[in-house]
Amino acid sequence: MKMSSVKILSRALSILFVMVISTQAADRPxxxxxxxxxxxxxxxxxxxxxxxxxxxxxxxxxxxxxxxxxxxxxxxxxxxxxxxxxxxxxxxxxxxxxxxxxxxxxxxxxxxxxxxxxxxxxxxxxxxxxxxxxxxxxxxxxxxxxxxxxxxxxxxxxxxxxxxxxxxSHESSLHFGRDVFEKEKTVTDPASVQLADYHPDTPIFRYTHARYxxxxxxxxxxxxxxxxxxxxxxxxxxxxxxxxxxxxxxxxxxxxxxxxxxxxxxxxxxxxxxxxxxxxxxxxxxxxxxxxxxxxxxxxxxxxxxxxxxxxxxxxxxxxxxxxxxxxxxDETFGYADRFDEKYDLVRSLRKGKYQYIRNYQPYLPDGLQNNYRYKSLAYQEWRDLFKAGKLRGAAKQFFGPKQVEHLYDCEADPHQVNNLASDPRFADVLTDLRKRLQDTVKQLPDLSFYPESYLADNAMDNPVAFGQTHQAEIATLVDTADLSLLPFAEAEPKLREALKSDHSMIRYWAAMACTAFGDQAKSLAADARPLLTDPSLTVRIRAAEFLGLVGETNPQTILTEIVNTTDNAVVATEALNSVVWFRDFFDGRYPVTRSDFHPISKGADIDDRLNYINGVPYPPKTNPPRRRQGKPVEATK
Incomplete structure (x- = not known):
């Protein structure tokens, strides 16, 4: 039986289609x-x-x-x-x-x-x-x-x-105990490794480096x-x-x-x-x-x-x-760091050519602030022990001190980035250029982190991009408020005083953080900041407590503990506990807290991690149930 012309045409087209697809596949890597x-x-x-x-x-x-x-x-x-x-x-x-x-x-x-x-x-x-x-x-x-x-x-x-x-090569490969350090030899000779300029030269650091x-x-x-x-x-x-x-x-x-x-x-x-x-x-x-x-x-x-x-x-x-x-x-790249597990810090960077500019929006928070997962490493633990014992000098000590608002590094001359050039007048033009570039970047994105995470979780996550576009002008204002900390204090003071009294909670929020960035220089603004301890916004209260605690005008733990114990918002509680641990660990015992001070209404993995740390519970506690967050399992791998 002869095929109809329609069937012949159909079969021919099918064969041609297969040939075209095969040819396309062969031409694609x-x-x-x-x-x-x-x-x-x-x-x-x-x-x-x-x-x-x-x-x-x-x-x-x-x-x-x-x-x-x-x-x-x-x-x-x-x-x-x-x-x-x-x-x-x-x-x-x-x-x-x-x-x-x-x-x-x-x-x-x-x-x-x-x-x-x-x-x-x-x-x-x-x-x-x-x-x-x-x-x-x-x-x-x-x-x-x-x-x-x-x-x-x-x-x-x-x-x-x-x-x-x-x-x-994951971080967990360096979470070994002292028994491993003492008994397991590495293929790489620890004596042969070249430690970073900021690492203390100890057997544990050399072993950790060699193991990696x-x-x-x-x-x-x-x-x-x-x-x-x-x-x-x-x-x-x-x-x-x-x-x-x-x-x-x-x-x-x-x-x-x-x-x-x-x-x-x-x-x-x-x-x-x-x-x-x-x-x-x-x-x-x-x-x-x-x-x-x-x-x-x-x-x-x-x-x-x-x-x-x-x-x-x-x-x-x-x-x-x-x-x-x-x-x-x-020759340019943009970097960002926000919350890592329970540890908050807000940092942005821009590298252009051989220079990297780092903007620390919370410069008062040391890099070495507790993060439970990170401090499972013996090297991290030893580094902190040496700091507490007063045995660190120079670059190795920087990790546990407050940061500058701006850092500028020549990544070719200083590959480990320990020499901050931001205050060196010879690099003023580079600093000004990179500062402006980063300011433009965070405004143009726009960068949503100029709102605290708790605010974004409640208001933005259904459509973050649309939220950012709608609030772009407002974000630019918040960036400008944050950047008051870049001015000489005499110039910034009247602007901060006005911002602390703003009708907008997020401007008050950033004004308080800018005051904390100035530290004792801004003590003249303590009376203006004190009303914020009872601000309608809990996150503004947190920032006010940070500033007033830093300059010794109040015991911040009283305000922060109350927030943790009364909020039903796990994100707000986590934000407050970040400050609790900072005051506990870096103020020479002036602001102690214990686990018994806390009975949070809100529970969450990050809250538990902070409270376990305060209570001296090793991480991760073996008796804890699987980590969960807002009812959803969270992956165990960090």
Whole structure:
């Protein structure tokens, strides 16, 4: 029986369609991300003198590019990974707090970038860490599990994107006890490591550093194994392989801090032979231009020939039409740090060229303020013990003192960032330029952290981007109020006095914080701040208590304890307990508290962590139930 002409045409069109799809697949690269947790450039000899040798990663580089200036925008997992997944600055979209109290809604019309790859026919897999602070939505991954692999795709000709994360280098690898320190030898000789300028030179610090070199070398083996699998599958020369760290390193003053040690990550991209035409650069070369996590998703989409959504903040740095000269002209990156578990601090940074500018909006809070998870490390514990014993000098002591409102570092001359140039008149022009650039950035985003987290949780999280746009002018006013602390006090004093009496609670909030930043200089404003101890806003009361406690005008613990014990808002209680611990630990015993002082109405993981610390309960307490927050389980991995 002869086929009808309609059937013949239909079959021909079907065959043509399959041929077109197959041709498209053959013309599109695969992309693999290999992500090591918690390590900065400082632990890779390929990037920083004295780091561990990583021959497999170095071999990747001979077949591709080494990026000398790649940055996470945040120095902690969940914020960094949400930035990767969205291509957006976290303070703009409400995802800036680590161990979120509430997931942020994604910006309207935007999905996490793997969803766009799937729409374009890619097989997208994640093995397996997510840790997002935003609502993921449906259709982001074909599979996300510890079994996810490109090898599971139903069609062997289907292009794929695969992300795999490795915890062998995670912070928890340094949570060993004294028995391990005393009995387990490291492969790396502790005597051979080069300690950071700010670390005390002790056997524990040397052992910890050497142990972490061993972890980096374990990551290097994983990279080699992954490349071997791609080669075994005949896919290596069809596949871009990215290797990078997910944020800074885990020795003290790395992860969680906006120094280079917290943000500057290793990045190597292996370029496949079949798709060399998509990269304007010679294999084995080093890229000087700045790239950051907002750019990684857009770059992956662009390499795959997929349109980059307009709502993202990042820009591609590889792919068709992108010249290496253009990439090397990029010399700026923005960083952010907010709450890490129970520890609050508000810091922003901008690096341009060799200079990094850091703006400490709560400079009175020491970097060394208690964070239970961080202080599981023997090195952290020893560092604090040495401080308490008065045995630290110079750079090693800085970690436990108040910070300056502004820091300026020459990252080339001072790679460990211990010499603050902000008050050096020779760098006044650099300071002024970077200060203005950062001010413009936080206003233009706009940066939602100029409201306290408790306010955002109640008012913004259903649509953080829209909230920010609606309140952009107000946020700019709050930035200006915060920046009164940058003025000479004589010039700032009348403006602060007026701001303390503002009808707007958030202006009062920032005026009180600016007073605390001035410290004893602002004692003349104590009478103006005292009424804020009974302010309708609990967060304003917290800031007033900080200022008046710092200058010795009241016992802050009385106000702070009352807030913790009476609020039904877990976020407010966590904000207050941050100040409670600061006063308890850094004021020579003037403001003691005990666990029996607290009987909070509101319960939460961060509240429990603070109260357990005050009570001397080791972290994590073995008898506690699983950590929960507002009725939802929270991942155990930090």
């Amino acid at each position: 695969n992309i693999v991300w290999i992500v090591s947790e918690d390590n900065s450039i400082h632990y890779h000899d390929q990037f920083f003198a004295g780091g561990a040798k990583t021959p497999n990663i170095e071999t990747l580089a001979t077949h591709g590019l080494t990026f000398d200036h790649a940055f996470s925008n945040a120095p902690v997992c969940s914020v960094a990974r949400t930035t990767l997944a969205t291509g957006c600055y976290a303070p703009r979209i409400g995802t800036q707090f680590h161990r979120r109290y509430q997931l942020a809604a994604m910006p309207e019309g935007l999905r996490m970038f793997p969803a766009y790859l799937r729409n374009a026919g890619y097989y997208a897999t994640n093995n397996s860490k997510k840790d997002y602070n935003a609502i993921e939505g449906e259709g982001v991954w074909d599979e996300s599990s510890n079994k996810a692999s490109w090898r599971n795709r139903p069609d062997p000709d289907q292009p794929f994107f695969h992300m795999q994360s490795h915890a062998e 070199h061993d972890r980096i070398q374990a990551i290097d083996k994983i990279v080699g194994q992954t490349v071997a699998k791609l080669k075994e599958d005949g896919l290596l020369e069809d596949t871009f392989v990215f290797y990078f760290g997910d944020h800074g390193g885990v020795l003290p003053r790395g992860k969680g801090y906006l120094y280079e040690s917290g943000l500057h990550v290793p990045l190597v991209v292996r370029v496949p032979e079949k798709f060399k035409h998509l990269v304007d650069g010679q294999n084995g070369s080093r890229v000087d231009g700045f790239v950051s996590f907002i750019d990684f998703g857009p770059t992956t989409l662009h390499l795959a020939g997929v349109h980059v959504p307009d709502q993202v903040d990042g820009k591609p740095f590889l792919g068709k039409g992108i010249a290496m000269a253009q990439i090397n002209s990029r």
